Amino acid sequence: MSPYKVSQSDTTHGTDGEHHLVKGQQSSMRLWHREEPNADKPESTHEYETLGYVIEGKVDLIVNGETVSLQPGDSYHVPAGAPHTFRVTETLTAVEVTTPGTDK
Template identity: 45%
Template sequence: MADKTVVKVDATHAPKGPEGQHYLAAGRSLSMRLWKNEAPDAAKPPVRRDYETVGFVIAGRAELSIEGQMIRLEPGESWIVPRGAEHSYRILEAFTAVEATHPPAEVHGRDHPPAA
């Protein structure tokens, strides 16, 4: 029997994650999140996550450092961070982007900042 679950999430009322992300619709194997108007800041410390991420820039600019490569992210561009890849972001200009993660980042503590 097909799964007939329908999920609708209004971004204005979406729950927030530990780093300010808004959790949007989520299924069993993937989820979406919104980074809304993130302020410019210093580069975040490098992390490795137990999920794959694809993203799309809606507004603003950022730099993504991934496995020794630096790429600039601008409106209309998309990117992928493979599962387990060391990466960090630096917001250059108020940044809004949508990401999808597989498996869902917000499940089993995958999205929490790494322990020091």
């Protein structure tokens, strides 16, 4: 594996539909693909900040009790330590960057 390239065969998958793409010194990137609605996903908090971009599909992001509906072309931000969850309403593909980087 080159320090500048991560091949698909070198990436890992998580349990919630995330595909861990690349991790740098300060951040990491992952691709989400969720086909099924998930209205019962519990709220969580993380020690990292998340920036994301919706490629296709629709999702409701709930951050600090506020619901934001996202669709293709929308970007989003989840601050570190903010209680949040999401509800996939249409098959979702999104890319996220977390800072500091994470394997979760």
